[in-house]
Amino acid sequence: EAEVAQSPRYKITEKSQAVAFWCDPISGHATLYWYRQILGQGPELLVQFQDESVVDDSQLPKDRFSAERLKGVDSTLKIQPAELGDSAMYLCASSFRTGGVTEAFFGQGTRLTVV
């Protein structure tokens, strides 16, 4: 069964260090999302790609976060420098969009702990 792959599963980093997460969406899925989920809250959209283009990054803290999807397939989310408040689950999701809405499929996430 096709699934969204994310790595690493867990990451512990010191504050002020750089950290990167990788996501490989389901083959053929044009839309890719990065969400951040803080414990006890729902996923918060950070950035949405349609193929290689950013559709929505209004919630992305651009002073420290960056995201790219160069070839319109896999994607990388980077944080530099990491802060204590960045500790959260980072979820990648993808959907096959032919127009309108289709449900998104999520990866297992990367649990980030900043110490």
Added chain:
Amino acid sequence: DQQVKQNSPSLSVQEGRISILNCDYTNSMFDYFLWYKKYPAEGPTFLISISSIKDKNEDGRFTVFLNKSAKHLSLHIVPSQPGDSAVYFCAATVYNNNDMRFGAGTRLTVKP
């Protein structure tokens, strides 16, 4: 700016009974709604959705009801099973945008 709200952080029901999870939204532009289920250490998985042109959608034990005038939707699980114990997220989006906004989730516990 919490556009999607799930005001009950937790719900506990007995096996075989009905579970009702509620969700409210504030953005009148939302016209498509989804429910996701999340087990610990896993990503959310899609459960059921409903378009604003409908007021009910049913899939097996799961039914979602939409009340557009009240900006309210609910997920009914009948009968509830212990394997349904998970966190349930409500999500809303604009049909041509595909930009999903999530509620904070409700933790459902189904007791045997």
